[in-house]
Amino acid sequence: MTLIHEMLGFWKRNGVSAVWFYTIETYIGCLVRWLPGIEGFLFRRWLFGILFAKCGKELYIYPGVRLSFTRCMRMGSRVAINSNCYLDGRGGLEIGDHVMIGPNCVISSCEHGFALRDTPMFLQPITYAKIVIGNDVWIGGNVCIKSGVTIGDGCIVGAGSVVTKNVLPFSIIGGAPAKIIRTRNET
Numbered sequence: 001m002t003l004i005h006e007m008l009g010f011w012k013r014n015g016v017s018a019v020w021f022y023t024i025e026t027y028i029g030c031l032v033r034w035l036p037g038i039e040g041f042l043f044r045r046w047l048f049g050i051l052f053a054k055c056g057k058e059l060y061i062y063p064g065v066r067l068s069f070t071r072c073m074r075m076g077s078r079v080a081i082n083s084n085c086y087l088d089g090r091g092g093l094e095i096g097d098h099v100m101i102g103p104n105c106v107i108s109s110c111e112h113g114f115a116l117r118d119t120p121m122f123l124q125p126i127t128y129a130k131i132v133i134g135n136d137v138w139i140g141g142n143v144c145i146k147s148g149v150t151i152g153d154g155c156i157v158g159a160g161s162v163v164t165k166n167v168l169p170f171s172i173i174g175g176a177p178a179k180i181i182r183t184r185n186e187t
Helices: 003-032 037-051
Strands: 059-061 066-068 073-075 079-081 086-088 093-095 099-101 106-108 110-112 126-128 131-133 171-174 179-183
Touching (some): 003 037, 003 066
Parallel strands (some): 059 079, 066 086, 073 093, 079 099
Antiparallel strands (some): 110 126
């Protein structure tokens, strides 16, 4: 499969409107990604509030954040996405209320296939699976969250973790791959 075939496949899977939406999102996102100061926060909040499928109040998108396929993303209220994060919503991405995402995180709802040894991985089918991040979640810096993962309410994901499996509510996880370190105690 060539790049042309992949582009045509994207067009077929998503339709003409999605292709235009993605193109506009990419160019406008590139222009506003690095706007500094309070004006940058306000403008990104306004722009992505329009582009997201759903967007709650108080969305904080720091400079350098790259968002792809925003029409498949649903954001809760009081969500902060720190600098240089990459969020890909192709398979669906849902983020709850009061969520903090540290710098340099990758949250991608799609993955390249690798099952066929006689076909280069670049040419294998892409799989898509929704990511759900619950309410009151703290994701440390440099975290990678793989497609199909659900992170329960009240979780803390340690810096540098690679989350490959679902996480129970109120868990504190860390490592690569991420494992439960302990649970948050009730006070």
